[in-house]
Amino acid sequence: MNELTIFSPATVANISCGFDVLGCCLDGIGDEMTIRKIPQKGIRISKITGMDLPLETENNVAGVAGLALLKKLKEDINFGFEIEIVKKIKPGSGIGSSAASAAGAVFAINHLLDKPFTELELIDFAREGERLACGFPITDNVAPALLGGFTLVKHDEPQKILKLPVLKDLFIVILHPQIEIKTSEARAILPIQVDLNLAVKQWANVGAFVHALHTQDELLFAASLHDYIVEPHRSKLIPGFEEIKDTALEQGALGCGISGSGPSIFSFCKGIQSAQNVKDKLEKIYRSKNIPFQIHISKINPVGIQIVESK
Amino acid sequence: MNELTIFSPATVANISCGFDVLGCCLDGIGDEMTIRKIPQKGIRISKITGMDLPLETENNVAGVAGLALLKKLKEDINFGFEIEIVKKIKPGSGIGSSAASAAGAVFAINHLLDKPFTELELIDFAREGERLACGFPITDNVAPALLGGFTLVKHDEPQKILKLPVLKDLFIVILHPQIEIKTSEARAILPIQVDLNLAVKQWANVGAFVHALHTQDELLFAASLHDYIVEPHRSKLIPGFEEIKDTALEQGALGCGISGSGPSIFSFCKGIQSAQNVKDKLEKIYRSKNIPFQIHISKINPVGIQIVESK
Structure with missing residues (x-):
């Protein structure tokens, strides 16, 4: 070869x-x-x-x-x-x-x-x-x-x-606002220290996330997708993040958050139909913002x- | 009834x-x-x-x-x-x-x-x-x-x-030094804030711990049993903690740490023979310390x- x-x-x-x-x-x-x-x-x-x-x-x-x-x-x-x-x-x-x-x-x-x-x-x-x-x-x-x-x-x-393991029938919607966030900026915005109480909630959710994948428990998977530590800071760098997240969850997404250090936003969805609904709504919202964007649906x-x- | x-x-x-x-x-x-x-x-x-x-x-x-x-x-x-x-x-x-x-x-x-x-x-x-x-x-x-x-x-x-899930053939050795540590004291000694870098290591280990139980991976189970956040503070309240932990690990324990807020110390062991070895060594060390103690072996x-x- x-x-x-x-x-x-x-x-x-x-x-x-x-x-x-x-x-x-x-x-x-x-x-x-x-x-x-x-x-x-x-x-x-x-x-x-x-x-x-x-x-x-x-x-x-x-x-x-x-x-x-x-x-x-x-x-x-x-x-x-x-x-x-x-x-x-x-x-x-x-x-x-x-x-x-x-x-x-x-x-x-x-x-x-x-x-x-x-x-x-x-x-x-x-x-x-x-x-x-x-x-x-x-x-x-x-x-x-x-x-x-x-x-x-x-x-x-x-x-x-x-x-x-991978959760069955899981799709992901990726919204990519075409703005530039430098990784260095996304790192610099993070606190060096975090509240122990929040860290405890976060590591409980990491454990729950892993358990949910092993047990194919999509409700637990959804319930584990919270970020008490990083998202509150980095989401400020992404225009309309809260609106996008609220909409994705209202439309039935299992979870929604920042991909990497942003600006892309991911939404996990159960089944292609749910992913299509979420994509359609997010597209509609972002069109009104005058920010160029791309949006994709992907399987895992x-x-x-x-x-x-x-x- | x-x-x-x-x-x-x-x-x-x-x-x-x-x-x-x-x-x-x-x-x-x-x-x-x-x-x-x-x-x-x-x-x-x-x-x-x-x-x-x-x-x-x-x-x-x-x-x-x-x-x-x-x-x-x-x-x-x-x-x-x-x-x-x-x-x-x-x-x-x-x-x-x-x-x-x-x-x-x-x-x-x-x-x-x-x-x-x-x-x-x-x-x-x-x-x-x-x-x-x-x-x-x-x-x-x-x-x-x-x-x-x-x-x-x-x-x-x-x-x-x-x-x-429970790891097969897992035993636990509990060493209970008969000293009093007030839960309030054990809480007060903890920092309110922790380093984000350490918190990340900790939540990776919580995820690894859960994965190890699901996959019956005793090496990963052992590798996940680190505490970057709490043990460095609370261990100071337990006489001889470091010596006990080092000995337990040298004797083949999969992990060793503080039970609850102490003073008891747990050691996870694979198989009853390993647990018996660990118990014998810890008993010997603690006898030399003039602190009354109890020691038990238990299955999960x-x-x-x-x-x-x-x-």
């Missing part, structure tokens, strides 16, 4: 109660990437369409993640890799744009090398792309992009990534990155 | 990462209570052996919990209840002494009335006993006493109690309060 074309999905990190811990993988929203072996050693980003992003390997998240992988290879190889990206996830959207590129690159290179690395090792390489993108080697988006479904990042050293993607074609 | 004798178990609340949220039920450590119908209305505490505790109904946790139940009865009854307690769990031990009395009383009265109330309603009545004992209607001990196994208290209104009790005899 010399060439692989893959679909590298968008992801939602944080998920209300699970700031810096929970994530899930989307379906139908993502980048397309083609990675092929070339005689020249190292990594070359040959083409990016859709967005204006740097082509220099060291300044490109896919490039940096790929280099991190090559560095850990035990045997020397006498060839390299060329990466073409059809970028569909806008950087700064809050649905894991950099993670998709970084995770996609290492997934494909690993395949073309006959899989010398485990999924957990690939996550580590992909985190180097995140380090380039936002200054921190965050895991919450690259983990669900590579593993699919819902993931939980356990932060003690060594970090552990858990793959959680249980497998993560998918191979579209191999040669 | 006019009379019930029950075993009302001790419980461990908090469980490292799960401050104010997680709890589990013990086997073989608990009070014996006999509750019988009497012609006189209301609740009468007729006898307490083993400990010096108030007999006046309004000053006794079992009495207060029983009264809370009677108040919610839809139909008038022309009889009352008499409670005898053989108290084996020392108050202030940190293994749910007041919870055992309160939960036992409402469990037995509900049985003698042909079960007009659900388990969740019984938890609410028993919490009134906790309110008398420590000033707060805390749930973490009465929930596992009534439901058995591991429980998670979700704190949003309305409070939800989740029953979690999957059912909670048990009926010993009914007439």
